[in-house]
Amino acid sequence: MGVAAMKNKLKIYRAMHNLTQEQLADKIGVSRQTVIAIESDRYLPSLGLAFKIARLFKVKIEDIFTYGGKEE
């Protein structure tokens, strides 16, 4: 699965919770560069990190991350 097939709304959820990239990075235990890379769809987070993000915003994973690829 390519990075391009995945889309996310992390930036929107971060703005909704008034968090800076640095604050979000500290809360989920990654670097700010990782948050930037996820937001710009250049890096796919691991399942564990995706759960952490979803749990932080109290939503389901699929609310933040969506798969835009073709069904096989």
Place this chain on the structure above:
Amino acid sequence: MNRKKYKQLRIIVTFFVSAVVSMAVIRDSYLLAATGVLTGMVFMVLVRVKAKIRTDERESTIQEKAARMTYAIFAPTIGVAAFLLLLPSKGGISVFSKGEWLFTESLGMVFAYLTLFLITVYAISYHFFNRKYGGGGNEE
């Protein structure tokens, strides 16, 4: 301690170790160099453990990809170099048989053993990680 402070501290320790090693080179003291490097390493490990600094998963992914690419480039390069360096000495080419280029054979042997070592380490670590991540078993 956050990640930013840890990175700053790492830069300071790197400068300190560089200074100690430079001083050791000037004074021609192996002991000072070894002590400086070991102190730096132990200090950074302790700070990392105490401050609970975890490796960023994106960083780990980058490291994995870089390691894979390094292996993919280095192994064939060094293997081909070993072959090319060993070929003339086995081929009986006159300029090599005179012994003037004897060092190429030695270098070729070193490269060949390095290639074997690299492939062996890769195979062992592959086997280890394959087992660690559930491969190799027939459990249902």
